[in-house]
Amino acid sequence: MSKGRLEAFTDGVMAILITILVLELRVPEGNTLGALRPLVPVFLTYVLSFVYLAIYWNNHHHMFQLVDRIDGSVLWANLHLLFWLSLFPFATGWMGENHFGALPTSLYGVPLLMAAIAWTILERRLIALQGPGSGLAEALEDGFKEWISLAAYLLAIPLAFVDPRISHGLYVIVALLWLVPDRRVETHLAERRV
Amino acid sequence: MSKGRLEAFTDGVMAILITILVLELRVPEGNTLGALRPLVPVFLTYVLSFVYLAIYWNNHHHMFQLVDRIDGSVLWANLHLLFWLSLFPFATGWMGENHFGALPTSLYGVPLLMAAIAWTILERRLIALQGPGSGLAEALEDGFKEWISLAAYLLAIPLAFVDPRISHGLYVIVALLWLVPDRRVETHLAERRV
Amino acid sequence: MSKGRLEAFTDGVMAILITILVLELRVPEGNTLGALRPLVPVFLTYVLSFVYLAIYWNNHHHMFQLVDRIDGSVLWANLHLLFWLSLFPFATGWMGENHFGALPTSLYGVPLLMAAIAWTILERRLIALQGPGSGLAEALEDGFKEWISLAAYLLAIPLAFVDPRISHGLYVIVALLWLVPDRRVETHLAERRV
Amino acid sequence: MSKGRLEAFTDGVMAILITILVLELRVPEGNTLGALRPLVPVFLTYVLSFVYLAIYWNNHHHMFQLVDRIDGSVLWANLHLLFWLSLFPFATGWMGENHFGALPTSLYGVPLLMAAIAWTILERRLIALQGPGSGLAEALEDGFKEWISLAAYLLAIPLAFVDPRISHGLYVIVALLWLVPDRRVETHLAERRV
Numbered sequence: 117m118s119k120g121r122l123e124a125f126t127d128g129v130m131a132i133l134i135t136i137l138v139l140e141l142r143v144p145e146g147n148t149l150g151a152l153r154p155l156v157p158v159f160l161t162y163v164l165s166f167v168y169l170a171i172y173w174n175n176h177h178h179m180f181q182l183v184d185r186i187d188g189s190v191l192w193a194n195l196h197l198l199f200w201l202s203l204f205p206f207a208t209g210w211m212g213e214n215h216f217g218a219l220p221t222s223l224y225g226v227p228l229l230m231a232a233i234a235w236t237i238l239e240r241r242l243i244a245l246q247g248p249g250s251g252l253a254e255a256l257e258d259g260f261k262e263w264i265s266l267a268a269y270l271l272a273i274p275l276a277f278v279d280p281r282i283s284h285g286l287y288v289i290v291a292l293l294w295l296v297p298d299r300r301v302e303t304h305l306a307e308r309r310v
Numbered sequence: 311m312s313k314g315r316l317e318a319f320t321d322g323v324m325a326i327l328i329t330i331l332v333l334e335l336r337v338p339e340g341n342t343l344g345a346l347r348p349l350v351p352v353f354l355t356y357v358l359s360f361v362y363l364a365i366y367w368n369n370h371h372h373m374f375q376l377v378d379r380i381d382g383s384v385l386w387a388n389l390h391l392l393f394w395l396s397l398f399p400f401a402t403g404w405m406g407e408n409h410f411g412a413l414p415t416s417l418y419g420v421p422l423l424m425a426a427i428a429w430t431i432l433e434r435r436l437i438a439l440q441g442p443g444s445g446l447a448e449a450l451e452d453g454f455k456e457w458i459s460l461a462a463y464l465l466a467i468p469l470a471f472v473d474p475r476i477s478h479g480l481y482v483i484v485a486l487l488w489l490v491p492d493r494r495v496e497t498h499l500a501e502r503r504v
Numbered sequence: 505m506s507k508g509r510l511e512a513f514t515d516g517v518m519a520i521l522i523t524i525l526v527l528e529l530r531v532p533e534g535n536t537l538g539a540l541r542p543l544v545p546v547f548l549t550y551v552l553s554f555v556y557l558a559i560y561w562n563n564h565h566h567m568f569q570l571v572d573r574i575d576g577s578v579l580w581a582n583l584h585l586l587f588w589l590s591l592f593p594f595a596t597g598w599m600g601e602n603h604f605g606a607l608p609t610s611l612y613g614v615p616l617l618m619a620a621i622a623w624t625i626l627e628r629r630l631i632a633l634q635g636p637g638s639g640l641a642e643a644l645e646d647g648f649k650e651w652i653s654l655a656a657y658l659l660a661i662p663l664a665f666v667d668p669r670i671s672h673g674l675y676v677i678v679a680l681l682w683l684v685p686d687r688r689v690e691t692h693l694a695e696r697r698v
Numbered sequence: 699m700s701k702g703r704l705e706a707f708t709d710g711v712m713a714i715l716i717t718i719l720v721l722e723l724r725v726p727e728g729n730t731l732g733a734l735r736p737l738v739p740v741f742l743t744y745v746l747s748f749v750y751l752a753i754y755w756n757n758h759h760h761m762f763q764l765v766d767r768i769d770g771s772v773l774w775a776n777l778h779l780l781f782w783l784s785l786f787p788f789a790t791g792w793m794g795e796n797h798f799g800a801l802p803t804s805l806y807g808v809p810l811l812m813a814a815i816a817w818t819i820l821e822r823r824l825i826a827l828q829g830p831g832s833g834l835a836e837a838l839e840d841g842f843k844e845w846i847s848l849a850a851y852l853l854a855i856p857l858a859f860v861d862p863r864i865s866h867g868l869y870v871i872v873a874l875l876w877l878v879p880d881r882r883v884e885t886h887l888a889e890r891r892v
Contacts (some may be wrong), residue, residue: 125325129325131710131711132325135714135784137784166769169778174773175779192364199357199360202328202329202331203332206332207882211335211863214341218341220341315511322516323523393558400529404535413535417616503527506763514757516710517716525721527721583756605729617803
């Protein structure tokens with residue numbers, strides 16, 4: 117079973133999600149700066165969710181470079197990931213339009229957490245299929261960032277009720293953590309060529 | 311005629327449909343749990359429709375692995391399938407927003423039924439093209455799940471007026487039936503390699 | 505310059521247009537048959553526009569099977585076609601929601617006419633590039649259906665003000681004309697193989 | 699690392715953006731010519747933004763023809779470009795619905811300017827990766843149009859407050875400048891073949 121169509125479908129869904137996000141930026145009435153002001157939190161949330169989806173696409177792209185075999189279980193593990201990603205626009209809209217209130221801030225963490233879990237399941241499934249000595253297993257063996265992210269989401273969800281700003285800080289820190297270039301896959305690809 | 315572009319177009323349409331569904335989950339006003347309550351039936355219907363579209367994509371992917379030849383009639387049989395799938399977001403939205411009322415529950419079954427019929431037409435057309443001894447013909451010869459599904463939809467449409475919960479039960483059972491891994495195509499692909 | 509990316513982009517835009525159409529089928533309030541009645545003209549217009557976009561995708565697919573070379577002018581001729589196709593959802597929505605009034609019926613013909621002209625330009629440009637003895641030139645030399653369609657749109661636009669039903673009839677006849685399988689390209693592909 | 703998936707994802711996002719634009723052309727109530735009148739500025743802005751996105755897709759297509767290698771930094775430079783392009787529908791809707799007021803006209807220039815800067819970053823990154831003697835470096839060395847465009851956007855943003863028509867003129871002139879065929883890449887591809 118070839119991975120081409122799984123990649124194409126995933127690219128399609130992620131491309132649509134990343135552009136549907138922007139539909140929450142509704143065109144305001146009036147043409148003054150004041151009319152734009154209520155859009156500021158919506159815009160900031162948009163940027164955060166855009167970065168998260170970009171990170172997922174990027175990591176998906178990297179991980180599948182080292183994948184040679186897939187099966188039916190991988191298709192479903194991937195669809196499970198896409199399900200949680202598909203809730204990002206809703207969570208983004210709710211947090212943005214409520215000016216970062218406690219409950220929407222907390223709930224924004226739920227699809228983040230579930231997508232991270234779905235990612236881990238997909239990753240484990242792929243490693244099992246490629247075999248223990250495979251490039252994928254070696255490249256992803258420590259999973260340090262994955263565990264930090266899960267811990268941060270688990271903290272951010274309840275702490276939003278103490279102060280939403282703690283959760284915002286955690287969401288931003290995790291995003292920055294992933295923006296720092298992750299050389300594991302590229303290093304491995306380079307070594308393979310030698 | 312190559313199947314690549316048919317697969318790409320189908321992936322595109324399905325990727326869009328599966329993400330358009332989520333637009334029915336409209337961002338509520340207010341930031342309390344109470345504001346989310348009316349969304350519960352919408353969300354449950356969303357999950358069901360997401361699973362149905364995921365099943366169709368998965369089965370499409372599997373079936374076309376065994377397809378070597380297509381022609382103009384396959385393009386139209388495939389577009390006919392996409393037409394009925396394209397009505398899923400509408401049927402989903404109507405059932406979800408009306409809290410599973412009798413008529414919307416009944417009508418939800420219509421695109422399900424028509425898509426199942428369109429699928430059968432596409433499958434028969436492809437088997438005819440590949441020839442009677444082909445892998446596709448052998449892999450799909452019994453069609454047991456297909457007949458169960460058609461029967462369930464035909465029951466669910468009128469029984470919604472007796473009690474919508476019967477129809478919901480049938481819709482969920484059919485979805486679960488297809489989620490159970492279908493090994494026919496994968497078994498065949500594995501045998502072919504031997 | 506390879507045609508792969510032009511095909512992929514075109515498939516993407518057409519897949520989105522064909523699914524955006526369905527957004528005009530807005531979920532009605534209320535869960536009675538009466539709530540669905542105003543949607544009947546919207547639904548019929550949806551079916552018509554779906555068929556038109558499906559025909560364009562189908563013909564695009566067929567035509568590009570015989571294309572070996574493209575250049576920058578083909579990219580723009582193709583984008584010009586996509587521009588007019590992108591107005592289908594608007595024209596569809598306006599005609600459907602106004603119950604087939606005279607002006608919306610007339611205006612529905614404008615993107616149809618312009619897309620047909622854009623198609624002709626793209627076709628001529630491609631034939632010129634492939635050369636006079638090419639398979640594309642031979643397969644498409646008569647262009648009978650193209651001329652009939654242009655004439656029908658040119659009649660339908662003014663005649664909507666006499667009686668919109670004349671225009672509806674013309675739009676449906678042209679669609680049916682193209683649904684009848686067009687064997688020119690397939691015949692040519694089959695001959696080439698001999 | 700192969701460029702195929704980056705191209706496919708970019709095509710997906712651009713295809714969606716170019717079709718989401720048309721959602722701002724909301725179906726008017728009433729079926730008279732008068733009901734269409736308020737849509738005229740929305741339509742004109744739509745045409746302008748469609749052309750800009752088409753130019754970006756076209757240039758992206760051309761540039762990547764000469765690209766042999768990409769890395770993680772290219773993925774992010776490309777996502778950065780897509781971020782600014784994703785704001786086109788919002789900027790288009792705001793300018794169109796406010797009948798070309800001063801502030802929306804000025805702000806329309808911001809994503810144009812930022813996308814042009816993001817384009818330049820992507821271009822420089824790609825040239826650095828392909829090496830100084832590469833075809834890409836030679837084909838794009840002067841960058842005349844890129845500098846003219848940046849200057850025009852930098853002028854259009856403040857001058858909208860003097861008279862929005864100056865900015866509209868600048869936006870249209872830059873678009874026309876890019877519509878004039880740019881033979882640099884095609885010339886280079888032709889030479890390479892010799």
